[in-house]
Amino acid sequence: MxxxxxxxxxxxxxxxxxxxxxxxxxxxxxxxxxxxxxxxxxxxxxxxxxxxxxxxxxxxxxxxEKEEKIFFEKLITVSGVGPKAAIGMLSTLTVNQLALAILTGDRKTLCKAPGIGKKTADRIILELKDKIDKDAMSFSDTASASPGSWSNERMEAFQALQALGYGAAEAESALAGLEEKDASALIRLALRKLDNPGR
Structure with a gap:
């Protein structure tokens, strides 16, 4: 229209x-x-x-942004996710955070959105995981580069933070803006940010 x-x-x-x-x-x-x-x-x-x-x-x-509209349209293709639920998700998480949570199977992050329970989160991951273009996750809603362009060290640190129980959005935010270092140094710096969120 x-x-x-x-x-x-x-x-x-x-x-x-x-x-x-x-x-x-x-x-x-x-x-x-x-x-x-x-x-x-x-x-x-x-x-x-x-x-x-x-x-x-x-x-x-x-x-x-046009990309936000495109992502909204993807979300409402999922069974059980209507426009209001999709708006709620985009009110809670940025497009990059949502895409990252879906790509990594991070149900915990998706469930932060109002009205999104575990079953709906699992359905979103299942139905959209193969429909998200990693390389397109580069518009300016986060301070970090898109996950598709991360170095091996940064990706290793990201996965380690997830293994420690942090959600994809939390891990990405903690790594945002950190200079390139080896994985262990990135993990230490990210954990420091997570322990002191106001700093």
């Missing part, structure tokens, strides 16, 4: 926005993490949109 909507940001609340374009106000549901990135009210904004048609209404969902 609509590839994107470009207009003036008129209203913002905890789950949705209103964008005025050509005299029409569009009600658009937006993930919480994306709401935080929006400009101030009165500014121009472009949202890539997905229209969900139901018997009783039509709903628009909006995203700042």
């Amino acid at each position: 609509y590839a994107y909507i470009y207009g003036t940001l008129e209203e913002v609340d905890s789950q949705q926005v209103v964008i005025e374009a050509n005299g029409i106000g569009y009600h658009i549901f937006v993930p919480g993490l994306i709401l935080q990135k929006l400009p101030s009210k009165g500014s121009k904004v472009k949202l890539y949109t997905y229209m969900h048609l139901r018997e009783d209404c039509q709903e628009l969902y909006g995203f700042l």
